Amino acid sequence: MTDGMPSGTTEPADGASTEAPSAGRSERRGSSGFGRYLLKHVGGAAVSLLLVLFSSFFIFRLIAGDPIDQLTKERPVTPEQREAMRAELGLDKPLWAQFVDYITGTLSGDLGSSFQFRRPIFDLIVERLPATLLLSGTGMVLAVLLGFWIGTRSGWRQGSRFDKGHVATGLLLYSAPTFWLGMIVILVFARYLGLFPVNGMRSPDTPPEFWPQAVDIGYHLVLPVLTYTAVVYAGYLMIMRSSLLDEIGSDYLTTARAKGLRDDEVRTKHAVPNALLPTVTLVFLALGGVVNGSIVTETVFSWPGLGSLFVQSIFYPDRPVLQALFVLFSSSTILAVLGAEILYWFIDPRIRRSG
C-alpha cells in the first residue's frame, strides 16, 4: 500500500473517536435547515480550494525559482530573448499581479501549456482523464464492495477463523508497497504465465471497431485493477469491520434479537445500516490514498492516465503540468469530502437536528 493512507488501517481506531467531520462542526444553535448547512460546508471547501491554489503558487513559483532557466536549459539565449519570454509568461509583472493572473487563469480553465508536449495542459488532462477514471473507478468500486462485504462478515463474527484470516490477509496486502506488488504481478501473470499484457492500455494491432477495442482495453485493465484493488480494499475492510464492532453490543441489536429476528436480519437490517454511517465519511476521507494508489499503479503499468503524466513530468521537469495536476488532485479530494458532508445530511438524521 502506498504510504499515504494512514486513514486506512490506522484510522478505524482513532478515526471513529475523533468525531466525524460534520458532527464536529455542528453548532449548538437551533437548526435553520439544509441551506445553512450547505453554505457552511461549501464555504469551508472554497477556503480549502483557495489554499490549494495559494500553496501551488507558493511551491511552483516561489520555491521553484525562475522557470526561464528551465525552459532554456540547453540553449544559449540573449538577455533580450529572456525578457521576451518573461513577458510572454507574465513574469515581468509584480508578484501579486502574477498571483491574480494565476488564479483567474486556473479558474477559467487556462492552465498554461506543457513544456514537454508543447500543448495546452487543459487538452492533455481531458485526453488522459478517461483512462484514470476507468482504472481508479473500476478498482474503487471493486475495493469498496469487497472491503464492505468481508468487513461486515469479519466484524460480525469477530475472532472467528474467517475474521482472523481476512484481517491477516488485509494487513499483509496493506503492508506491501503498491509499486512492488505491481512489479510482482507483472512478473508472475504477464512474464512467467503470459496471461496478460505487460503494460499499456491498448494493443496497436486491435481493429478500431468498438467491441474489439473494448475487449482489448478490458484485457489490459485486469492486472492494474487487480493490483489497485488488492492494495485499497484492506483499508475499507478495516474501516467497515471496526464500525461494525462499535455497533455490536448496542441495545437496539438486543431488542432486534429479542423480537425473534434471524441473525442475518439483525445484521443486514439493523447493524450494517448504522455501521455504514461513519464508514461513508471515512471512505471519502481516504480518497487521498486512492489518488496516491492510482499514481503509483499507473506508473508501474504505464497506464496512460493522469497519474503517470504527473510522474513523467517530474524529471523533464514540466512544472506547469506538475502544478496543474497538483491542483487537480488536491481539489478532487477536497470536493470528495464536501460530497461526503452533503451526503451525510441525507443519511444521518442526527445532523439535521443539531444544525
Add this chain to the structure above:
Amino acid sequence: MTTTPISPRALRWARRRQSFTRSWNAYRSQRTGMIGLVLLGAIVILALAAPLLIDQSQLSVTQATGERMAPPSAGYPLGTDEVGRSILALTLWGSRLSLLIGLTATVVAIVIGTALGVTSGHIGGWYGWVALRVSDWFMVLPSLVVAIALLAVLGRSMSTTIIVIALVSWSGTTRLVRAQTLTVQARPYLERARALGAGHWHQMSKHILPNVLPLVLASATLLVPSAILMESSLAWLGLGDPNVVSWGSILNRASNNGAVSAHAWWYLLPPGLAILLVVLAFMMCGRALEAVFNPRLRGEQG
C-alpha cells in the same frame, strides 16, 4: 513503626513504573503484538549490525565483483544486480536508510502534531480553530502528490525527504492529540491545578502531556510504517537521495534496468519483502499498543 515520607518525585516515578508494568502486561498478552516486537527487534539488530556482517565496499558500483544480473549462487546467495553487486548486501544496507528515514520523519511529525494538538486543544479560541482547520486541510490532501510536488522543486536529498514525509504525516496526530487534550481538560484535577494558580505551560507540560503520551506512542508506531512506505514509493519513483541505498532505490534501479523483463525475481523479491516485513512488524506492534492504550478497543484482539 514510622515510614519516612516519600518525596513527590519518588512517588511519581513509582507510579510511572507501576503503570508501565500494567501496560506491558496488557501488551504481552497479545500474541500478534509480541510477534511484531520480536520481528522488529530482529530487523533492527540486523540493520545495526550490517557493517559487521558485510563490508560497505560491496555497495560500490565500480568495485562490483559479481556477474551482471546473475541468479542466486554460492558466492551471491541472493543473486546480483545490473552491475554485479550482491543483492543481499544491498538489501541489508538498505535497511539502515529505510529505517532511519522512517523513524526520523515520524519523530518530526509526532513532535509537530503533538505540539499543535496540545496547544490547540488547551488554548482553543481562534488559534485552536486555525490549527484544526490547517490539520484538516493537510489530512485531506493526497500525501504522495504533495510530497512529489515538494521534492520536485526542493531537490533530492535525505533531509528534504525527511522533511517532506513529516510534513504530510503530522495532521492525524494533531487531531488525535487535540481530542484527547479536550477530554483531559474536562477532568477535575485540571480544575484543581488551575485553582492553585497553574499557568498554561505548567498545565500543558505536567498534566496534559503525560496523559496524551501513551496515545501518541501508539499512533507513532503506526506512523512509522506509512513513513517507510512513503519513502520507498518516493525512492522508487526516483525522488530519493541519489547517493544512498534504500529499499526503494534498489527497486528503482531494478525497474530502470529491466529486472522485470529479465525475469530477475531475485532482484525484486528481497527489498520488497523487507519493506513488507518491516511495515507489517510495525503495524502489529502499533495495533497491539493501540489496544492497550485505547480502552474502546480492549478485548478486540485476543
